[in-house]
Amino acid sequence: MSRSPDAVVAEIEPGLSPPAVRRRDVVAVTGPWLAGTTSLVAALRDRLPDHTFVEADELGPGQAPAAVVFVVSAVAPLTESDCALLELATRNTDLVVGVVSKIDAHRNWRDIVAADRAALAERAPRYADVPWVGAAAAPGLGEPRVDELVDLLRQQLSHPDLGRRNRLRAWEARLQAEIDRYRADGDGLDRQAHVEALRTQRDEVVRARRLAKSEHTIALRSQLQQARLQLGYFARNRCTSVRAELAEDAAQTGRRRLGEFQSYVRRRADDVVTEVDEGITAHLGDMAAGLNLPAPPPPGPPSPPDLPGAPLKSRRSETQLMTVLGAGFGLGVALMVTRLFAGLAPGLTVAGLVVGGLVGLAVTVWVVGIRGLLQDRAVLDRWVTDATNTLRSAVEQRVGSRVLAAETALTSELSAREQAESAAAEDRIAEINAELREHAMQTARAAALRDQRLPTLQDAIDAVRAELAMDNRQKRAE
Ligand SMILES: Nc1nc2c(ncn2[C@@H]2O[C@H](COP(=O)(O)OP(=O)(O)OP(=O)(O)O)[C@@H](O)[C@H]2O)c(=O)[nH]1
Ligand SMILES: [Mg+2]
Structure with a gap:
């Protein structure tokens, strides 16, 4: 049985x-x-x-x-x-x-x-x-x-x-x-894909971190360089256009409105300084936002440029010379007019003399006046040039110092962020390593279990196969 x-x-x-x-x-x-x-x-x-x-x-x-x-x-x-x-x-x-x-x-x-x-x-x-x-x-x-x-x-x-x-x-x-x-289970076959994925993930974290680090630094450096160039160009441009505008005004200004013109020029210069400063703030803010960094802290308000005064005070010797030349010219005109009268109507010599004198005097006054005015305008034009040159170096200096300050602020901000990101990446890597260790441990445990259980199971299956072989032999024999 x-x-x-x-x-x-x-x-x-x-x-x-x-x-x-x-x-x-x-x-x-x-x-x-x-x-x-x-x-x-x-x-x-x-x-x-x-x-x-x-x-x-x-x-x-x-x-x-x-x-x-x-x-x-x-x-x-x-x-x-x-x-x-x-x-x-x-x-x-x-x-x-x-x-x-x-x-x-x-x-x-x-x-x-x-x-x-x-x-x-x-x-x-x-x-x-x-x-x-x-x-x-x-x-x-x-x-x-x-x-x-x-x-x-x-x-x-x-x-x-x-x-x-x-x-x-x-x-x-x-x-x-x-x-x-x-x-x-003992060979860890079903874990292998997961372990492989974890390893890839770990490499990816390391690589991404290294890449991001150099990318951020390069981006900041090139953006700062660009800001320096663009803002310098913007500042110079503003100075050039204000210079053209002021030169035109200077050509229409008379001596009496001189004081007024000077304060107008100072006001315009202040405007330009404020405008350029606002431009710098906006540009640096945009740049920082583009790099995902907070805007650099705004500095104190810009100081107004130190413009030289207009050198219009002393021109006595010029005036004297002009008076002498103008008088000579007036005398010539007076003589000519007197002659003309004498030639036209010999009876009117006295009247001719009076009219000639008056015309000569008028011409003298006009020539001296017009010459003075032209002289003033030329001086004013030169002064406008000087003032805008001063303004230009002031705003260029402002651009330089503000970009430098922004560089300092953003670089330290960036390195703080880099540190935080590196710490996060390290945490992630530690997590992955722990998970990999856990897998290795479980695989080892499964291998131990396999080694312990396999012999008995193998014996059992061998016994079953032996019974089957016996039955089949019997069946064939029948
Ligand atoms: N000549 C010949 N044709 C057969 C025979 N048995 C089935 N066929 C043909 O083979 C085709 C498939 O027959 P089925 O019995 O439907 O085969 P099946 O394996 O059930 O097919 P599926 O369920 O569609 O996979 C049909 O066209 C049958 O007419 C056979 O003994 N002789
Ligand atoms: Mg069928």
């Missing part, structure tokens, strides 16, 4: 739960696409009404049939994927019958049977004993040819040991799955 399969395993490893398989008293017919499964099921149902035939997809998950009929067409030998399908279908069932279908349409079907038998025997020792038959369940002409298969099935399904062998097969599958699981 042979032991029950459960007892065989329990003797070696009593702690194992039995295979989670629900046996159904049906014959599953399966095969690759278009092999002729449906036709064969119909024919078998017709010929063997005592048995239940189902197609593989009619079985629920966790259900196993009492026998598997594996159908392949005689059109070509078994392929790799056919074998995989067969393995899946017969995992928990010992009784397998191979059928080469459509033998009515393929004369060389016996060669295919031989080839299929050889291919399957090569795949695993258990398949060496699989019986193969030919069948034509739905021939193009004539009756179905399934007699050989029907006889084979009738004989095999009535074998008293069938249930026991199927149970042993289910135990083998259960033990093999358990062994595979311990092996995979």
Whole structure:
């Protein structure tokens, strides 16, 4: 009397739960696409009404049939994927019958049977004993040819040991799955992808940090250089346009409005200084925002430029010279007018003298006046030039000092931020390292468990296989 399969395993490893398989008293017919499964099921149902035939997809998950009929067409030998399908279908069932279908349409079907038998025997020792038959369940002409298969099935399904062998097969599958699981856990195979991803992530953090650091520094430096250039250009431009505007005003100013003009020039210079300063603040603010840094702190208000006074006070010797020249010119005019009168009307000599004198005097006064005015304007123009030059160096200096201050402020801000970012990156790296250590530890633990459990499981599966081999030997002998 042979032991029950459960007892065989329990003797070696009593702690194992039995295979989670629900046996159904049906014959599953399966095969690759278009092999002729449906036709064969119909024919078998017709010929063997005592048995239940189902197609593989009619079985629920966790259900196993009492026998598997594996159908392949005689059109070509078994392929790799056919074998995989067969393995899946017969995992928990010992009784397998191979059928080469459509033998009515393929004369060389016996060669295919031989080839299929050889291919399957090569795949695993258990398949060496699989019986193969030919069948034509739905021939193009004539009756179905399934007699050989029907006889084979009738004989095999009535074998008293069938249930026991199927149970042993289910135990083998259960033990093999358990062994595979311990092996995979111990090798850390399912962790490998995760560990690999973590390593990549760590490298990425380091690389990104290094890159960001140099990028930020380069960006700040080039932006500051640009600011220096653009703001310098802006300041000079403002000075040039205010110089043109003031020069035009100077050309229309008389001596009496001189004081007024000077204070006007000072006011305009103050405006330009304020305007340039506001321009600098805006530009530096935008620049800082572009670099994700806070705007540099605003400095004190700009001091008004120290413009020189207009040098219009002393020009006595020039005035004297002009008076003498003007008087000479006036005298000449007076003489000419007197002569003219004397020539036109000799009786009017006295009147001519008076008129000549008056005209000469008027001309003298006008010449001296106009000369003075022109002189003043020339001086004023030069002064405007001097003043705008002073203004220009003042605003350029302002640009220089403010950009320098911004450089100091932003550089220290940037290095503070760099430090914070480096600290965050280090934290992340430490986290990843801890996770990697944890994985390594768990893999080591799983390996230890595998080494501890595997021998017993291997013994159990060997015992199950020995029982199966014994049963099959007996069956062949009968
Ligand atoms: N000549 C010949 N043709 C057959 C035979 N059995 C099935 N066929 C033909 O093969 C084709 C597939 O038959 P099915 O029984 O539907 O095969 P199946 O494996 O169930 O097909 P799928 O479910 O679609 O994968 C049909 O055109 C059938 O007429 C046979 O014994 N001889
Ligand atoms: Mg079908």
